[in-house]
Structure formats: structure tokens, C-alpha cells
Amino acid sequence: DVKVTQSSRYLVKRTGEKVFLECVQDMDHENMFWYRQDPGLGLRLIYFSYDVKMKEKGDIPEGYSVSREKKERFSLILESASTNQTSMYLCASSFVLAGGHGTDTQYFGPGTRLTVL
Amino acid sequence: SQQGEEDPQALSIQEGENATMNCSYKTSINNLQWYRQNSGRGLVHLILIRSNEREKHSGRLRVTLDTSKKSSSLLITASRAADTASYFCATFLQGGSEKLVFGKGTKLTVNP
Numbered sequence: 001d002v003k004v005t006q007s008s009r010y011l012v013k014r015t016g017e018k019v020f021l022e023c024v025q026d027m028d029h030e031n032m033f034w035y036r037q038d039p040g041l042g043l044r045l046i047y048f049s050y051d052v053k054m055k056e057k058g059d060i061p062e063g064y065s066v067s068r069e070k071k072e073r074f075s076l077i078l079e080s081a082s083t084n085q086t087s088m089y090l091c092a093s094s095f096v097l098a099g100g101h102g103t104d105t106q107y108f109g110p111g112t113r114l115t116v117l
Numbered sequence: 118s119q120q121g122e123e124d125p126q127a128l129s130i131q132e133g134e135n136a137t138m139n140c141s142y143k144t145s146i147n148n149l150q151w152y153r154q155n156s157g158r159g160l161v162h163l164i165l166i167r168s169n170e171r172e173k174h175s176g177r178l179r180v181t182l183d184t185s186k187k188s189s190s191l192l193i194t195a196s197r198a199a200d201t202a203s204y205f206c207a208t209f210l211q212g213g214s215e216k217l218v219f220g221k222g223t224k225l226t227v228n229p
Contacts, residue, residue, distance in 0.1 A: 004159075033216070042221035043160075043205070058216065090159055105150065106207075106217060108159035 003027075004109040006091050012115045019078040021112050023091030031094045032074035033106065034058075034066065036087040043090065049074055050096065081116045088113050121149075121206045121220035129226040136193040138223040140206030141186075149182055150207045150217065151191050160205065163191075196227045 007022035025032065033048040035058075045058030047066040055066050063085060067075045074093075078085055092106040124139045140149070148167045152160040166173045166182045166189065173180045179192040193200055203224045207217040 035219075040221070043219040045216055048216055088157075092160075105162045105165055106152075106160075107162065108152075110159045111157070113157070 004091060004093055004107050006089075006109040006112050008112050009110060010113050010115075012117065013078075013081050014117055015082060017078075017081050017116075019081050019114065019116075021076040021078075021089055021091075021114070023074045023076070023093075023109055024072055025074075025093040025107070026072065027093065027095075027107070028071065029093035029107075030071075030096045031106075032068065033092040033094075034064075034074065034076045035090045035092065036060070037090055037111075038087050046076065081114075083116050086114060086116045121208050121218060123204070123206055123220045123223040125223060126221070127224045127226075129228065130196060132196060132198055132227055132229050134196055134227075136196050136200070136225055136227070138191045138204050138225070140189045140191070140220060142189075142206075142208050143187065144210055146184075146208045146210055148209050149180075149189050150209070151178075151180060151189075152205045152207060152219075154203045154205065154222070156202070163204075193225075196225075198227050198229045201225060201227050 004025045013019050034046045035043045037043050044060050046064050049055045049068040065077045089112045091109040094106045095104050121142045150165045151163040154160045164175050164180050166180050177194045182189045203222040205219050205222045207219045
């Protein structure tokens, strides 16, 4: 079974702190993704990575950065946490579709519920 | 605006009944996927249907795709209380990048 793990289920941080959210997958997937989920807004893509050291902005990258030094690990960084970044953060990974482009089934981690006070 | 829009936003049924959820989208797709999310948890992939397929089954799940109407439906037959969850459709766009675009979901409640 594919396993995607996230470093914390619940996290409470203070405004201005630097926050690291870690995600690890064990299926040798090329693609990895970070989403945030808020009531009434659904899932919104923050950043994704299609290879080691490669990253692309999603729909809402402001206030976030990412790091992918190893294929299995994708980190989301909040440089200076703010209260409007209180949210559920979901990591996912997938193979690239046959043909070398696109995403197949995405496998999600359990989520990290971040509260910024 | 969202590429995928689920309908209805919320659905409440009795155990044993069938549940139907719909998804409409705007632009041409490569595939469409359905996911389930239990409260406070990550999403779980249910089924993927490619743009050249019209219907797909997996256990009690039946998914249809009508590319001419840009719509899909998810049918859960003989529902159980354990099916209570939110259900999302996600589209992978033709000519797009690696990302899926998710709808806002249908919240299904199955009453015992």
C-alpha cells in the first residue's frame, strides 16, 4: 500500500514563527503536492514538485515556500506564520502519467491541522 | 471559479438507499477522479475515469462520464453509515500541467 505520512496531525504556532511541515512518501512517486483546505473553499494547491529540486507554484503560493532535496520528501515552509494561514494542510503524491506528463491517482497523507495564534 | 463543481453540496439519506452525486466541469479533460474524505482526514482515491471511457464500476461505486455535457456522476449503491464522508471530483485538464483541480465537494450523511 502507498503510504504518505505527514510530520504532525496537529500543530499550534505563534504569529511570526517559521513553520516546517514535512511530507514523506514511500512509493517512489515523481510528483508531490501541497494543498490547503478551508471550509467553503475546498482544496487549493499551494505548490507542487515533479522532480527533486523542481517546484512549481500552484494557485496560492504567497507566504509559502517548498523544498524537495530528496525524491521521497517534500517540505512546506511558512517563513513567517500569520493567522490567515490557520488551515488544514494536505500533502499528496502521484506517478506521472504514461507519456511523461500529468498526474495519475493522487495519494494523500492524513493532513496537518495548523493553528496560528 | 472552480473547474469542478459538485452537486448537491449536501445529501442526507437512509442506510440502504442509493446516493448520487454530480460533478460538472468547464474545459476539456484528460481524466476525472473521485475522492472521499472522512471528517478531519486526508482524501482517499475512489475511482479514475479517462476521457474516452463512459462508465466505470468499483464494488458499490458506479461512475459515469459525459464529455459532451462536461459532467460526471458518482453513484453509491446500498449505502452504509460508513459511507458518511465528503466526496470530491477532481479533473486533470488536457494540455495542462501536473495538477488536479478539485471541486468543493458533496457532504454525504448516511443515517442508520
